[in-house]
Amino acid sequence: MKVLQILPELNAGGVERGTLEIAGHLTRHGHQALVVSNGGRMVAALGELGARHIALPVHRKSLASLLQVRPLRRLLEKERPDILHIRSRVPGWLAWLAWRGMDPASRPRLVSTVHGFYSVNRYSAIMTAGERVIAVSNSIRRHILENYPATRPESIRVIPRGIQLESYHPGGRPPADWLAGWHSQHPQLAGKKLLLLPGRITRLKGHEDFFRLIAALKQQGIPAHGLVAGDTHPKKRAYLADLHRLVDQLGLASDITFLGHRSDLREIMTLSDAVCALSQQPESFGRTVLEALALGKPVIGYDCGGVGELLEEFFPCGKAPLGDIPRIIDAAASVIRDQPLPAPIGEPYTLECMCRATLALYQELLASPR
Numbered sequence: 001m002k003v004l005q006i007l008p009e010l011n012a013g014g015v016e017r018g019t020l021e022i023a024g025h026l027t028r029h030g031h032q033a034l035v036v037s038n039g040g041r042m043v044a045a046l047g048e049l050g051a052r053h054i055a056l057p058v059h060r061k062s063l064a065s066l067l068q069v070r071p072l073r074r075l076l077e078k079e080r081p082d083i084l085h086i087r088s089r090v091p092g093w094l095a096w097l098a099w100r101g102m103d104p105a106s107r108p109r110l111v112s113t114v115h116g117f118y119s120v121n122r123y124s125a126i127m128t129a130g131e132r133v134i135a136v137s138n139s140i141r142r143h144i145l146e147n148y149p150a151t152r153p154e155s156i157r158v159i160p161r162g163i164q165l166e167s168y169h170p171g172g173r174p175p176a177d178w179l180a181g182w183h184s185q186h187p188q189l190a191g192k193k194l195l196l197l198p199g200r201i202t203r204l205k206g207h208e209d210f211f212r213l214i215a216a217l218k219q220q221g222i223p224a225h226g227l228v229a230g231d232t233h234p235k236k237r238a239y240l241a242d243l244h245r246l247v248d249q250l251g252l253a254s255d256i257t258f259l260g261h262r263s264d265l266r267e268i269m270t271l272s273d274a275v276c277a278l279s280q281q282p283e284s285f286g287r288t289v290l291e292a293l294a295l296g297k298p299v300i301g302y303d304c305g306g307v308g309e310l311l312e313e314f315f316p317c318g319k320a321p322l323g324d325i326p327r328i329i330d331a332a333a334s335v336i337r338d339q340p341l342p343a344p345i346g347e348p349y350t351l352e353c354m355c356r357a358t359l360a361l362y363q364e365l366l367a368s369p370r
Contacts, residue, residue: 001026001031001032001082001083001359001362001363001366002031002032002033002034002079002080002081002082002083003022003023003026003031003032003033003034003081003082003083003085003362004034004035004036004076004079004081004083004084004085004108005019005022005023005033005034005035005036005085005086005087006035006036006037006058006084006085006086006087006088006091006092006094006095007019007035007036007037007087007088007091008037008038008058008059008088008090008091009037009038009039009040009059010035010037010039010040010041010042010043010046010053011040011041011042012041012042012200012231012261014115014161014285014287015087015088015115016040016042017287018087018113018115018161018354019035019087020042020045020046020049020051021162021351021354021355022085022355022358023035023046023049023051024049024050024051025355025358025359026051026359027049027050027051028050029359031359032052032081033049033050033051033052034051034052034053034054034079034081035051035052035053035054036053036054036055036056036058036072036075036091036095037053037055037056037058037059037091038055038056038057038058038059039053039055054075056068056071056072056075058072058090058091058094058095059090059091060090061090065090065094066094066097068094069094069097069098069101070098072094072095072098073098073099073101073102075098076098076099076102076107076108077102080106080108081108082108082109082362082366083108083109083110083111083362083365083366084099084107084108084109084110084111085111085112085113086110086111086112086113086126086127086129086130087112087113087115088115089118089123089124089126089127092112092126092127092129093123093126096110096126096129104370105370109131109132109362109365109366109370110129110130110131111130111131111132111133111134111361111362111365112126112127112128112129112130112132112133112134113127113133113134113136114127114128114133114134114135114136114140114143114144114284115127115136115284116140116283116284117139117140117143117281117282117283117284117305120147120148125148128144128148128150128151130155131155131365131368132155132156132157132361132364132365133151133155133156133157134156134157134158134159134358134361135156135157135158135159136158136159136160136161136284136285136306137158137160137284137285137305137306137309138158138309139282139284139305139306139308139309140158140284140285140306141156141158144156157357157361159348159354159357159358159361160285160348160349160354161285161287161290161349161354162348162349162350162351162352162353162354162355163287163290163291163294163345163349163350163351164350164351165294165345165346165350167266168266168291168294168295168345169294169295169296170294170295170296170341170344171296172266172270172295173270174264174267174270174271175267178264178267182267182268182271186257188225188254188257189225189257191223192223192224192225193217193222193223193224193225193273193274193336194225194227194271194272194273194274195210195213195214195217195224195225195226195227195272195273195274195275195276195300195332196226196227196229196268196269196272196274196275196276196292197210197226197227197228197229197230197275197276197278198229198230198265198269198275198288199229199230199279199288200230200231200232200233200236201228201230201231201232201233201236201239201240201243202233202236202239203239203280204279204280204281205230205278205279205280206276206278206279206280206302207228207243207278208243208246209278209280209323209325209328210226210228210276210278211226211243211246211247211250211252211256212250212325213226213276213278213300213325213328213329213332214226214252214255214256215250215251215252215255216325216329217329217332217333217336218252218255220333222333222336224255224336225255225256225257226252226255226256226257227256227257227259227268227272228243228256228257228258228259229259229260229261229262229265229268230259230260230261231260231261232260232261240258244258265288265291266291266295269291269292269295269297270295270297272292272297273298273336274297274298274299274300274318274332274335274336275288275289275292275297275298275299275300276299276300276301276332277289277299277300277301277302277307278300278301278302278328279302279305279307280322280323281304281305282304282305282306282307282308282322283304283305283306283307284305284306285305285306285307285310286301286305286306286307286310289301289307289310289311290310290345290349293310293314293315293342293343293345294345294349296341296342297342298315298318298335298339298340298341298342299311299315299318299342300318300320300328300331300332300335301318301319301320302319302320302321302322302323302324302328303319303320303321303322304322313343314342314343314345315340315342315343317331317334317335317340318331318335318342319331
């Protein structure tokens, strides 16, 4: 097979990681993998997997982006991929418009992945336009069926995101040199109960709830220290400044560490006493939550969306209703005190299982009538 995936850019994020993982699986099994995006820091890694990147400005939410429809159609006619896989709304519309203008007898088969709880409107409906639609959780499948009734239920496949269990397993420890560097850089963490909030700096990730959680634990005499690991988009720098002000107002200046973007999140999770998932809206899946659970780490999170599904299955004592800060505080205090362990992670939440299921979907679609 030749599979072309299209997304806005190749920077950090779950959509980007999933795109690379499928591309790598394709090339390892003798298929061809192409990715169209505006580029980004992960392009080099894509090339190392044996996949090919094609740079096109398909990332802008602008009417001017419609100028990319004709180049995309020429690209599809030249490359003749068997599968066109759309992973985001703007490039999804551009790819669909290009695809629609091709000969139905020879154009690629169309797959879309619904990665999130997008706002319900015509713009977002493009993510249900595939001949097969991948939902990354049962919550997303329900969201599609409830809000896009034109989507045929039999066209939807639930394929959860997967992780490499060889890299994420209980009892894993960071390399000695990494550990020495960490302790040297962060001596203030010695003897503290570390709670980690991973995720980009944005209001949706629940940083304010996280800081109030740390403050409440300290009031209970628990030596809690909050670690914030996540990138800050240039447009979010004002919000980051607001977060620093809130930390000062809560008297937590010495109890919160902003780590910025990290490529060693797994190592940081192994040192954490708990990982938090406090998004203010339902998340489609919660891959970082799955990684933490696979490492044997307690997860404290809101019971909604894909995160709620994972917590219900693997660590129900860590969940609380969305926005219920007192319940989150109680759950965190109990977890730190009692140190319960999550249930073991297995199929279908492995990377190999996710990739196999995606390729099986491609092959099923290619074998079906147009």
